[in-house]
Amino acid sequence: MAALIIAESAIFTIFVVAYLFYIGKSLTGPTPRDVLETPIFYSICLLSSSLTVHVATKFIERGKKGAFLACWLLTIVLGGLFLFGTGQEWRRLIYERGLTISTNLFGTTYYSLVGLHAFHLTAGLFMLAIVLLFGMAGRIGAEHSSRVAVLSMYWHFVDSVWVVVFIVVYVIGR
Numbered sequence: 001m002a003a004l005i006i007a008e009s010a011i012f013t014i015f016v017v018a019y020l021f022y023i024g025k026s027l028t029g030p031t032p033r034d035v036l037e038t039p040i041f042y043s044i045c046l047l048s049s050s051l052t053v054h055v056a057t058k059f060i061e062r063g064k065k066g067a068f069l070a071c072w073l074l075t076i077v078l079g080g081l082f083l084f085g086t087g088q089e090w091r092r093l094i095y096e097r098g099l100t101i102s103t104n105l106f107g108t109t110y111y112s113l114v115g116l117h118a119f120h121l122t123a124g125l126f127m128l129a130i131v132l133l134f135g136m137a138g139r140i141g142a143e144h145s146s147r148v149a150v151l152s153m154y155w156h157f158v159d160s161v162w163v164v165v166f167i168v169v170y171v172i173g174r
Helices: 004-023 042-061 066-096 105-136 143-171
Strands: none
Touching: 004 105, 004 143, 042 066, 042 143, 066 105, 066 143, 105 143
16 A cells, blocks of 8 residues: 555656646636635545544454444545535536636646546545445454555545645645
């Protein structure tokens, strides 16, 4: 997992640098200032999911399967809310503001960077859901806690990446 996170960090770094490099270089609108709204609520949901996945990992280490499943499910719900918010933002940007991936450099780099994050979040939600299903079937116990902890590392990585993306897109980029 550490090797995957290092490799994925390199990929995200390239996308972040590209976004930063092209800020303000679009020849036509819209610009970030014209169309972006800061997704505070959905960001809080995602960042809170790091806490719930951490707590879930601690519960499974102690063999508390019910508490583990509740926190794990809450992690999935919070991640799903964030993904829903991203979808709502994209719908608004495309249909109400006319920003697509081919509109200008901003559109290209915005959808590439945020889309890369959304892809990783979706993959994480899929993996979390598989663990939830195994847990509900009674096939996850304290003896699996190290494997659960490895998956939670990935989830923390996705959350950490969002902090960088949020700062670059919604703070610096506006």
